[in-house]
Amino acid sequence: MNGNNVSRRRFVQGAGLTGIAALLAACDGNQKPADGGSEAPADGGSEAAGNDLIIGLSYEPDTMNVYATHLLGDVQAMVVEGLLVPNAEMVYVPQLAKEVPTVENGLITMFDNGTMDITYNLREGVKWHDGEPLTSADVKITWETVKASDWESTDGCFDVDSIDCPDDLTVICHYNKQTPDFAQCLFTFGIMPKHIIENLDMADETNEYDNAPIGTGPYKFVEWKRGEYIRLEKNEDYWGDGPYMDSVTWRFIADENTRINMLKTGEINFTYGISYGNYDQVQNIPGTVCITHGLNSWRYLDFNCIKPGLDDVAVRRAISCAIDKQALVDQLFAGLPTPCDQPWMPSDPYHVEGFTSQWSYDPDKAKDLLEQAGWVEGADGVREKDGVKLDFIVGCATGRAEMESMQQVIIDDLKKVGIKCTAQTYDSAAWSSMMWDGEYDLGLGGYITSPGASRTLFWASDPDLGYLNRGKWFNPAFDEPSYKLDSEMDEGARQALVRECLAAFDDTLPQIVLYASTEIDVVTDRLQGFEPNPTNMTNFCMSAPWKLV
Incomplete structure (x- = not known):
């Protein structure tokens, strides 16, 4: 184990993410009953009524351990809390910390x-x-346990050399570097109880805590009936405002059409991440509210920058000029996502307002670039x-309707400027491996991130820092400001460094950012206090104030 493990919780990536809820729906390990639905708890009744929230979830968790999960922590976010949490405006606010x-x-x-030292009260x-x-000893053992693990989310553990606990309510973290993004990881994901985990083999995924x-948190774990549901009940001794609902039941329903039908019959009263193609179906379901909101997430077309042809920056620029992002969004997704030219989304505090790529849609410019470069x-x-033809495969994972629909639009756009592409899909495991190993030409995928400026993980030339730089894009003009950004504490200087990074990104293009993702949530009109959260901490990380009226 070392300090270079990258977490899906910090930057959830997907060689094949479909809408953000389905982002997780199609992950390996989902269990789908023969009828596409799942049984309700014995006392849950056939309709979502009373003071019980029943959520239709498109996947089943792999573990209830927020650090070990390969997925997002939707269910876990109602049970486990961190020291800080990002709110709906992507601003970190206190949770277990004062x-x-x-x-x-x-x-x-x-x-x-x-x-630097960071003190939490x-x-x-x-x-x-x-x-x-809850005491400071819980915080310390969380750090020690996560650091010693081989779990998915160990971000930030290796930035801390030691932790002192001078009293039960004070935690002093001694960092070996100055890191402005400390809130993105480690203690934000969740704190674990020392009196429970110190007696368990946390490397054994069957341990009591993981299950x-x-x-x-505002809701207590009650039951996990594999393949069917997880049931939570209100925490009567919660420290904060709420909770106001008696229970929350998460029913595992992989099929989206089944979830929609269950909304209509009242068997569930909350689901999220509805695909764009089903937007018309869910806009006006009686007794529900349909909410669309932006996510800190984008869809991309990634370049393998060492592939002959794609190693020519003129070709990458021409591909960008050839793709009509607005038409793609309008034609395929009812105009719901927002075309975007940068990897800092409109929801992100570091989004560069008014930025437009110099390689925006212009097919004539695409042809000129290619001709001038000798193609x-x-x-x-x-x-x-x-002897090299501009003939590439556009790959994505099988079963990702959003990605597969984009393949053909992109192929048609590129054909108009003399670039041939062929669509190919792969099973999720194979495609993920191909992307990580750089065995692709053009790859469709997506990311969802926590709020923060750094993009070093994505595109740094140093392989120990650029964990996600699968396309082998190397640009010193990006590296220099990006490395500075990772330790710069002054906010004004950070904003300026982001602009430098963006200029380098747009100059030689490791990928094309296609659009900022929009999520479609459908909730009962009885639910008050729900605010969608655009980050990878999920919609459920601040659920205590929710009420059913």
């Missing part, structure tokens, strides 16, 4: 040797679901140079 540490409030101390009176008090966790159209209409 305040967000900053230099200004004295809770972050910077040292001349490039290290814990809320008083917080209890675990079994009645034991029936004790948390501090000549052959008798078959495909351009070539020095």
Whole structure:
């Protein structure tokens, strides 16, 4: 185990993400009953009524451990809490901590040797679901356990050298570097109870905590009936406002049409991540509200920059100029997503307002770029140079309707400028492996991220830092400001460095950002207090105030 493990929780990526809920729906391990639905709990009745929220979830969790999961932590977010949490505006706010540490409030101390200390003051009176008090020892053992693991989410663990607990409510983290993005990982995902996990083999995925966790959240774990549902009930001793619902039941229903029908019959009263193609079906279901909202997520066309042809920046620029993003969004997705030219979404605090790529849609410019670079159209209409043809495979994972529909539109656009492409789909495991290993030409996929400026993980030239730089894009003009960004604490300077990174990104293009994703949620009109969360911490990380009226 080392400090270079990249977490899906921090940057959930997918060689084949469909709508964001289905982002997880099609992951391996989902269990779908023969009729496409799942049984309700014995006391749940046939309709979602009373003071019980019944959520139709498109996948089944692989574990209830927020650090070990390969998926997002939707269910877990109602049970387990972190020290901080990003709100609907993507601003970090206190959760189990009393305040967000900053230099200004004295809770972050910077040292001349490039290290820093962060102090967390814990809320008083917080209890675990079994009645034991939350203490600083819980925070420390969370760090120790995650650092020693081979779990998916170990981000931030290796930035901390040691933790002191001078009293039960004070945690002092000694960092070996200055990192402005400390809130994106580690203690934000969740705190684990020392009195439970110190007696368990946490490397054994069958351990009690991973399957029936004790948390501090507004809802307590009650039951997990595999292949059917997870049931939670209200935490009567919750430290904060709420909870106001008696129970929450998560029913595993992989098939989207089944979930929609169950909304109509009242068997569920909440689902999310409806595909764009089904938007018309869910806009006006009686007794529900349809909510569309932006996510900190984008869809991309990734380049293998060492592939002959694609190793020519003129070809990558021409491909960008050839793709009509607005027409793609309008034609395929009812205009719901927002065409975008940058990997900082409109929801992100570091989004560069007013930015337009110099390689925006312009097919004549695409042809000029190719001709000037010596790519000549052959008798078959495909351009070539020095024995290399611009003939590529556009790949994605099987069963991802959103991606598969984009394949043909992109193929048609590129054909008009003399670039031949063929659509190919692969099973999820194979495609994920191909993307990670760089065994692709053009790859369709998506990311959803936490709020933050850094994109080093995606495109740094140093392979120990650019974990997701699968297309082998190397640009020193990106590296220099990106590395500075990872340690710069001044907000104004960070904004300027983001602009430098974006200019380098747009100049030589490791990928084309196609659009900012929009999520479609359908909830009962009785639900009050629900605010969609655009981050990878999910819609459920601040569910305590929700009420059914």
